[in-house]
Amino acid sequence: MDLLLKDKVALITGASKGLGAATAAALAEEGVNLILTARDEKALQMQADRLTTEHGVRAIPIAADLTEAGISDTLVKQSINTLGRIDILVNSAGASQGGVFWEIPEDVWQDSMELKVMGTIRMMRAVIPHMIENQSGRIVNIVGNTGLQPAPRLLPGSSANAALLAITKGLAEDLAPHNVIVNALNPGPTRTERWTTLMGKLSESGGRSVADIEQDYKDQIPMNRLAEPDEIGRLAAFLASERAANMTGACLTADGGWTKGIG
């Protein structure tokens, strides 16, 4: 299916690796020109070079720390100056840690909220006036199924995700009259660096092997496996596309059937 995305412009956060990088690849395959942002300048440059070589799109790396005040406005301005406009914003930066609730230090909670929740809010606040002016825009927030089904050892991320689902749903109503749609993508466990790091830390704190902890997660997933990043990246590309034009305030869950519940 042609997603009708050729020559659109997307700004992607968390684009140096994991789900952001996978989304960038899926959009590049559709002919989308890209602004890639994360902190690691070298990794971004490598991604950008690869996508340009493989798909002939423009891919511009802009290194930035999304927890820095004012950075979102700068990023949006730089993106528009470089590629003329922003049709699509994908928020994929996030790095929440897990652990036993009463042992998780306060700064872990603050970091999780600051990057994932406030980072996403700031990016949306910066880009929405531009999208309203254009009377067109697509926002995809990569959130996580723990926002619907909190995981006891992943509560900083679960609560950040719940906040983002509420914001996505509520914001959609105000943006719809401007032809700006905003949706959430809720992956379950997906094999990225973040997942590997999280499993390592849970293993250290819980005294169990990574394989055993991972198996506990798989046992709860009807598909009995983790997702691969490109599966999630392609769903994000669909949500960013013209094919999803009548979807807004929706939450697309892709977790191998783990999350139960209707509505």
Ligand SMILES: NC(=O)c1ccc[n+]([C@@H]2O[C@H](COP(=O)([O-])OP(=O)(O)OC[C@H]3O[C@@H](n4cnc5c(N)ncnc54)[C@H](OP(=O)(O)O)[C@@H]3O)[C@@H](O)[C@H]2O)c1
């Ligand atoms: N993987 C999963 O199982 C899973 C499941 C559900 C939801 N999610 C969510 O999906 C999102 C992406 O996860 P992932 O698995 O792709 O993680 P990842 O592989 O660790 O990638 C995270 C991205 O965020 C960037 N980032 C981290 N701190 C940043 C900062 N301060 N400023 C700017 N960028 C920053 C990282 O790049 P730099 O280090 O270069 O800055 C990287 O590009 C996260 O919000 C995560 O909670 C993941």
